[in-house]
Amino acid sequence: xxxxxxxxxxxxxxxxxxxxxxxxxxxxxxxxxxxxxxxxxxxxxxxxxxxxxxxxxxxxxxxxxxxxxxxxxxxxxxxxxxxxxxxxxxxxxxxxxxxxxxxxxxxxxxxxxxxxxxxxxxxxxxxxxxxxxxxxxxxxxxxxxxxxxxxxxxxxxxxxxxxxxxxxxxxxxxxxxxxxxxxxxxxxxxxxxxxxxxxxxxxxxxxxxxxxxxxxxxxxxxxxxxxxxxxxxxxxxxxxxxxxxxxxxxxxxxxxxxxxxxxxxxxxxxxxxxxxxxxxxxxxxxxxxxxxxxxxxxxxxxxxxxxxxxxxxxxxxxxxxxxxxxxxx
Numbered sequence: 242x243x244x245x246x247x248x249x250x251x252x253x254x255x256x257x258x259x260x261x262x263x264x265x266x267x268x269x270x271x272x273x274x275x276x277x278x279x280x281x282x283x284x285x286x287x288x289x290x291x292x293x294x295x296x297x298x299x300x301x302x303x304x305x306x307x308x309x310x311x312x313x314x315x316x317x318x319x320x321x322x323x324x325x326x327x328x329x330x331x332x333x334x335x336x337x338x339x340x341x342x343x344x345x346x347x348x349x350x351x352x353x354x355x356x357x358x359x360x361x362x363x364x365x366x367x368x369x370x371x372x373x374x375x376x377x378x379x380x381x382x383x384x385x386x387x388x389x390x391x392x393x394x395x396x397x398x399x400x401x402x403x404x405x406x407x408x409x410x411x412x413x414x415x416x417x418x419x420x421x422x423x424x425x426x427x428x429x430x431x432x433x434x435x436x437x438x439x440x441x442x443x444x445x446x447x448x449x450x451x452x453x454x455x456x457x458x459x460x461x462x463x464x465x466x467x468x469x470x471x472x473x474x475x476x477x478x479x480x481x482x483x484x485x486x487x488x489x490x491x492x493x494x495x496x497x498x499x500x501x502x503x504x505x506x507x508x509x510x511x512x513x514x515x516x517x518x519x520x521x522x523x524x525x526x527x528x529x530x531x532x533x534x535x536x537x538x539x540x541x542x543x544x545x546x547x548x549x550x551x552x553x554x555x556x557x558x559x560x561x562x563x564x565x566x567x568x569x570x
Contacts, residue, residue, distance in 0.1 A: 272515050277308040278334045282321025282341070284314045287435070288453050288538075292369050292500035293337040295532050299523035317407065319345050319357050326362040330505035332512040336363065337502055340411055343556045347563045348409040360556070363503040364513055367520045368548045370533065371497040371541035373473030374415050374451040375480065377466045379442055387469040387489065390449075394425040402428040402447040404438035408569045412438055412451045414562050415472050415496035421565060422491035442466070453498050454479055455537040472496040479537060495558070499541070501548065517544045 277300070281293040290312060297308040313321030318341035328334035342363070346356035376387065384390040394401050405413035408431050420427050430447050432438045438450045443465060454477055460466035461480075468483045472495060476485055486494035502520060504513060523529060524542045533540050543551055 272332055272512055273304055273306045275306070275333065277304070277306060277332075278328075279308050279310050280321050280325050280334065280336050281310055281312045282314060282318035282324075282336070282338055283312070284434075285312055288372070288455060288498060289318075289337060289339050289500050291455075291536060292538070295529055296337065296369060296502065296520070296523060299526045299529040300519065302526060303519045303523050316357075317341055317345055317410065323358045325503070325505060326358040328505050330507040330509075332504060332508050332516060335366070335502060335504055335516075337369070337500060339498060339500055340414070340555060340559060342501075342503070343552065344409055344414065344559045344563060347556075347560050351563060351568060360552070362506050364506055364508055365548045365552060366502040366504055366513065366516055366544065367524075368499060368501045368541055368543040368551055369524065370538045371499040371551075372453040372455070372537075372539055373471045373477060373485075373497055374412070374453055375457050375468045375472075375477070375483065376416070376419065376449060376451050376470040377442065377457055377460070377468050378449050379445070380465050380467050382448060382467065384469065385467075387484070390469060391423050391425055394420075394423075394427060398426045399428055401449070402430050403449040404430050404432050404441040404447040405450065406435045406438050407431045407433065409563060409566070411435075411498050413566075414559060415494070416449075416451055417566055418494045418496055418558070418562050419470065419472070419486055419491060421562075422486065422494040453537075454539075458537045477539075493558075493561075497541075497555070499551075499555070501552075520544065 279293055279297050281290045283289045293310045297310050300308045313324055318338060322336060322338055322342055325334055325336040342360060346359050349356040378384060384393060403416055405416060412435060432441060435452060435456065439452060441447045442450050457468060458479055461468055468480055471477050471480060471483050471485050473485055474487060474495060476483060524540065
């Protein structure tokens with residue numbers, strides 16, 4: 242009788258294990274079987290929103306399932322990012338975001354605030370793109386090179402104004418990296434976004450700003466702006482004559498406005514692996530590749546540990562820069 246009871250217990254345990262194994266396998270092969278909610282924490286039309294819409298269209302081809310981009314802008318991306326951090330971790334709510342995932346919590350801690358989200362609340366799926374920014378001035382500005390600009394700025398500390406998309410933003414941070422590396426002090430004028438920051442240069446309210454190639458290319462081609470420097474590890478293919486900060490000896494001025502895909506942290510591993518595998522297929526789609534090239538976006542696909550290593554390096558760069566900037570009241 243005791244033997245039969247033990248046998249039944251063993252059978253029950255084996256049944257549960259098999260149920261979990263088959264259930265997990267089924268969940269992986271069956272995913273997705275309904276609409277995917279892809280959250281973009283920035284307004285429509287921006288670099289991250291464009292990345293979200295491009296990958297959503299490509300993933301639809303892979304999954305034959307609707308991938309709806311849901312824009313949740315506000316608080317420098319914090320509102321949308323927090324929404325995904327708190328979402329059910331089942332793979333049906335994903336996030337496309339930029340360096341704000343790393344910089345917003347760091348700036349919150351600088352002011353003694355409890356961050357509304359943290360990187361640990363997310364599982365990195367794939368890096369989609371990593372665009373350097375270009376420092377640009379109006380086409381009729383007197384500086385033909387960045388060295389000339391540095392020489393002028395050193396003679397006029399805290400008097401040369403530049404525009405950004407806000408404090409600790411994706412324009413403010415690389416600008417501060419470069420000015421600190423070059424040993425110059427500029428006058429920071431924050432605006433409500435990248436568009437207004439660019440308009441401020443064209444209107445003559447400030448002399449410099451930074452922008453991703455997709456935004457800057459049309460202005461340079463139209464002859465209204467001149468690019469002086471780029472923050473990538475190598476020269477941008479559309480700006481072969483524009484030097485990198487690294488070339489000029491500014492070792493701590495590498496910066497990328499990247500776009501990456503994330504899932505809530507507790508998303509089951511089989512689902513995470515399935516999504517990563519399908520993203521790898523999606524980014525090879527010819528329409529996705531051609532669309533990225535047309536927008537001037539540099540595809541920089543990485544997944545798994547490679548993407549996590551990229552985030553570790555970027556977090557260190559951004560954290561150090563924010564601490565050097567200090568509190569801006």
